Amino acid sequence: MIKTSSKRHHVVIVGAGFGGLEAVQGLASAQVDITLVDRHNHHLFQPLLYQVAGASLSTSEIAWPIRYLFRNRPEVQTLMAEVEGVDHGTREMLLNNGSRLAYDTLILATGARHAYFGRDDWEAFAPGLKTLEDATTIRGRILQAFEEAETTSDPELRSALQTFVIIGGGPTGVELAGTIAELARDTLAGDFRSIDPRATRVVLIEAGPRLLAAFPEELSEYTRQALQKLGVEVALGARVTECSAQGVVFGGYPLSSRTILWAAGVQASLAAEWLKAEDDRAGRVLVRPDLTVPGHPEVFVIGDTAAVAMSDGKFVPGIAPAAKQQGKYVAKLIKQRLQGGSVAEPFSYRHEGNLATIGRRRAVVDMGRLRLRGTLAWWVWKLIHIYFLIGAQNRLSVAISWVWNHSIGYRGSRLIMHGSTTNTQPHVTLPLGRGTSLD
Amino acid sequence: MIKTSSKRHHVVIVGAGFGGLEAVQGLASAQVDITLVDRHNHHLFQPLLYQVAGASLSTSEIAWPIRYLFRNRPEVQTLMAEVEGVDHGTREMLLNNGSRLAYDTLILATGARHAYFGRDDWEAFAPGLKTLEDATTIRGRILQAFEEAETTSDPELRSALQTFVIIGGGPTGVELAGTIAELARDTLAGDFRSIDPRATRVVLIEAGPRLLAAFPEELSEYTRQALQKLGVEVALGARVTECSAQGVVFGGYPLSSRTILWAAGVQASLAAEWLKAEDDRAGRVLVRPDLTVPGHPEVFVIGDTAAVAMSDGKFVPGIAPAAKQQGKYVAKLIKQRLQGGSVAEPFSYRHEGNLATIGRRRAVVDMGRLRLRGTLAWWVWKLIHIYFLIGAQNRLSVAISWVWNHSIGYRGSRLIMHGSTTNTQPHVTLPLGRGTSLD
Numbered sequence: 019m020i021k022t023s024s025k026r027h028h029v030v031i032v033g034a035g036f037g038g039l040e041a042v043q044g045l046a047s048a049q050v051d052i053t054l055v056d057r058h059n060h061h062l063f064q065p066l067l068y069q070v071a072g073a074s075l076s077t078s079e080i081a082w083p084i085r086y087l088f089r090n091r092p093e094v095q096t097l098m099a100e101v102e103g104v105d106h107g108t109r110e111m112l113l114n115n116g117s118r119l120a121y122d123t124l125i126l127a128t129g130a131r132h133a134y135f136g137r138d139d140w141e142a143f144a145p146g147l148k149t150l151e152d153a154t155t156i157r158g159r160i161l162q163a164f165e166e167a168e169t170t171s172d173p174e175l176r177s178a179l180q181t182f183v184i185i186g187g188g189p190t191g192v193e194l195a196g197t198i199a200e201l202a203r204d205t206l207a208g209d210f211r212s213i214d215p216r217a218t219r220v221v222l223i224e225a226g227p228r229l230l231a232a233f234p235e236e237l238s239e240y241t242r243q244a245l246q247k248l249g250v251e252v253a254l255g256a257r258v259t260e261c262s263a264q265g266v267v268f269g270g271y272p273l274s275s276r277t278i279l280w281a282a283g284v285q286a287s288l289a290a291e292w293l294k295a296e297d298d299r300a301g302r303v304l305v306r307p308d309l310t311v312p313g314h315p316e317v318f319v320i321g322d323t324a325a326v327a328m329s330d331g332k333f334v335p336g337i338a339p340a341a342k343q344q345g346k347y348v349a350k351l352i353k354q355r356l357q358g359g360s361v362a363e364p365f366s367y368r369h370e371g372n373l374a375t376i377g378r379r380r381a382v383v384d385m386g387r388l389r390l391r392g393t394l395a396w397w398v399w400k401l402i403h404i405y406f407l408i409g410a411q412n413r414l415s416v417a418i419s420w421v422w423n424h425s426i427g428y429r430g431s432r433l434i435m436h437g438s439t440t441n442t443q444p445h446v447t448l449p450l451g452r453g454t455s456l457d
Numbered sequence: 458m459i460k461t462s463s464k465r466h467h468v469v470i471v472g473a474g475f476g477g478l479e480a481v482q483g484l485a486s487a488q489v490d491i492t493l494v495d496r497h498n499h500h501l502f503q504p505l506l507y508q509v510a511g512a513s514l515s516t517s518e519i520a521w522p523i524r525y526l527f528r529n530r531p532e533v534q535t536l537m538a539e540v541e542g543v544d545h546g547t548r549e550m551l552l553n554n555g556s557r558l559a560y561d562t563l564i565l566a567t568g569a570r571h572a573y574f575g576r577d578d579w580e581a582f583a584p585g586l587k588t589l590e591d592a593t594t595i596r597g598r599i600l601q602a603f604e605e606a607e608t609t610s611d612p613e614l615r616s617a618l619q620t621f622v623i624i625g626g627g628p629t630g631v632e633l634a635g636t637i638a639e640l641a642r643d644t645l646a647g648d649f650r651s652i653d654p655r656a657t658r659v660v661l662i663e664a665g666p667r668l669l670a671a672f673p674e675e676l677s678e679y680t681r682q683a684l685q686k687l688g689v690e691v692a693l694g695a696r697v698t699e700c701s702a703q704g705v706v707f708g709g710y711p712l713s714s715r716t717i718l719w720a721a722g723v724q725a726s727l728a729a730e731w732l733k734a735e736d737d738r739a740g741r742v743l744v745r746p747d748l749t750v751p752g753h754p755e756v757f758v759i760g761d762t763a764a765v766a767m768s769d770g771k772f773v774p775g776i777a778p779a780a781k782q783q784g785k786y787v788a789k790l791i792k793q794r795l796q797g798g799s800v801a802e803p804f805s806y807r808h809e810g811n812l813a814t815i816g817r818r819r820a821v822v823d824m825g826r827l828r829l830r831g832t833l834a835w836w837v838w839k840l841i842h843i844y845f846l847i848g849a850q851n852r853l854s855v856a857i858s859w860v861w862n863h864s865i866g867y868r869g870s871r872l873i874m875h876g877s878t879t880n881t882q883p884h885v886t887l888p889l890g891r892g893t894s895l896d
Contacts, residue, residue: 089647435516
């Protein structure tokens with residue numbers, strides 16, 4: 019067992035996403051010791067993850083070692099470990115290496131992962147996109163599908179290899195569909211000899227009546243049309259009922275595909291379970307207006323893993339700006355408490371807007387009264403993302419990659435790493451090289 | 458079975474390393490169809506692989522999609538596949554997907570992999586460095602060892618986690634030792650709270666009497682001293698007799714280490730087996746002076762997988778410039794044959810020199826009469842490598858990474874990806890955060 023030996027208040031923060039990092043930043047001037055726990059060694063800029071999956075950016079352009087970010091904060095200790103539980107009685111956190119970590123204040127900012135709504139068996143055929151490993155897996159599957167299509171002489175298999183299905187029409191689904199369509203039509207177009215990458219089918223399936231449900235209807239419709247211009251087939255109001263190595267069945271219609279990607283929903287981390295706290299259907303901890311767990315004022319839950327009710331009865335959306343606002347709020351509240359201040363104001367969410375990008379030239383931006391679409395929206399989107407990227411080198415490097423991709427269509431990270439396999443069953447293929455034909 | 462249907466001569470080249478690419482380049486003006494087969498989708502700039510392992514460069518900075526390199530050569534077909542055999546009778550190559558690929562001329566440039574000299578069981582504990590996956594595995598192991606050292610309270614385990622053993626004192630071993638020593642002493646120095654990364658031990662073990670056996674003795678000795686200044690312990694004339702999850706035994710001396718890296722030797726690819734040709738002890742195919750396989754003038758073997766005798770009885774060294782010269786020679790010879798030319802001159806190797814780098818500021822260069830060492834040699838090394846890197850974007854990107862690393866010591870690719878594990882046995886560790894102590 020570990021006890022706090024110093025007199026300083028010990029804040030343990032779990033999760034180095036947007037919420038966790040903002041809390042560490044906000045506590046910079048406080049007289050506290052901080053332990054930041056994450057199961058990865060890096061902070062991930064998740065909004066650009068789809069660009070790693072689409073081979074536009076490399077992994078190191080959107081991820082930074084957590085302990086490097088706080089190298090100049092001697093009171094911040096970074097631990098790479100996983101949480102297994104929380105002991106409210108002793109105020110200790112249980113880690114996966116069997117050790118216990120004592121806290122005075124605990125902030126859980128452990129995010130969400132993709133959810134298959136009771137069909138976990140689909141995960142093997144339809145990976146989701148949440149981590150760097152997910153992104154390199156998806157990148158490998160996409161590129162490998164083109165490689166296998168090039169070597170096969172079976173037209174049905176080739177067609178299945180050149181059919182990409184994305185399930186879920188939220189921002190991630192829209193962004194994946196756009197980037198794969200452009201990868202096929204622009205980037206790869208001249209690189210193959212047996213297949214025509216431009217003949218690739220990208221099918222985006224959404225169960226609801228429109229894409230980007232969080233956006234105004236006019237932007238949803240614009241997005242649908244913009245994706246169709248890129249060659250994406252958009253199926254709305256279509257529910258996927260089967261998902262296998264052969265493909266999907268949606269709206270009763272079977273579609274052969276070797277590459278299925280999942281962007282249909284997320285589920286909160288196991289925070290509610292660790293805390294033995296009440297959660298909602300998505301597994302999010304139902305927190306009080308000051309983001310503490312009912313009955314445990316020393317435990318905060320923020321970001322995608324918290325269900326924060328707003329005055330209109332809706333919940334705060336699971337997006338990066340919301341997590342950042344919550345991290346900032348909790349840091350301020352902790353500082354007030356340490357100064358013996360008065361009861362804090364409840365957390366109040368300020369919605370800054372929604373952004374989604376459609377391929378390499380278009381985007382939709384919804385900032386309340388200001389609604390943008392097309393190229394201008396795309397520039398706004400780009401500037402905002404570069405601005406938020408941490409680390410000057412990465413900002414420069416991402417900018418270079420983007421300018422480059424934009425001007426010549428080269429994608430710098432078209433690497434298949436080991437472990438990337440398509441859903442292809444064992445089969446016999448015949449390479450159809452130039453100057454060769456079947457006997 | 459596949460037959461050549463066009464009238465054009467069909468050259469199949471296996472392996473997109475330096476030799477294979479040079480052959481494709483050299484055949485640019487010839488009236489031939491080319492099929493380039495590789496089991497990876499990328500060409501790898503192997504001389505910089507240790508910088509990926511050392512977290513200085515990212516994977517996409519030293520690797521490029523093969524088919525992208527030849528996108529403007531419509532007569533070049535790229536296939537991602539593995540070779541399983543060669544049928545001399547029908548002049549066909551057998552691929553791992555069960556198909557056969559007919560050739561008129563075959564060039565095998567399939568390189569080498571690391572060899573454990575009969576101790577293949579050591580591979581699990583001491584990975585070698587030949588592929589991108591090897592490099593990210595090693596990078597993950599190194600970084601993970603520091604992370605685990607930070608969380609453990611067992612001083613013996615911590616010491617083993619902070620001990621890195623490199624077996625083999627050739628250029629790869631020297632380069633790995635230098636980069637790990639600098640990673641620990643400069644890059645990571647301020648990022649940890651419980652451990653002092655500067656207390657890291659880096660032990661380079663060489664069985665022979667000196668480092669860099671291919672270099673003049675004075676440069677070997679300079680290298681030894683330069684490494685020691687970086688804090689590397691160099692053990693010469695010491696043979697490793699045990700290698701396990703606990704560490705190594707060398708020269709009868711046991712050393713606890715959780716991270717062991719293998720740079721002690723290579724073995725040729727299975728080309729000799731596929732061809733049923735005679736090979737030497739290292740598995741290299743014994744080729745004729747024109748680099749053909751005895752009895753098969755239509756089959757060439759080049760690069761690290763060929764044993765090419767020189768007039769002085771020695772063999773051409775297994776380095777990139779040699780493979781490139783051979784690729785160029787074979788392309789020229791094929792063109793002469795197609796033009797019905799006279800018997801070709803035998804291949805003659807021109808030694809351009811040897812280079813090795815020692816950490817971030819020093820190198821040794823041996824170009825016959827010109828022997829350089831120290832900072833000047835390092836600049837020569839750097840310019841040569843940037844010059845040889847293919848792809849303008851990468852050249853710029855690598856240059857930026859290097860200037861950045863050089864000026865502020867940041868390493869942009871400190872990412873642990875899944876599957877990176879140390880040799881650590883299951884154990885119980887206690888995190889020693891700031892303000893916490895053992896009870």
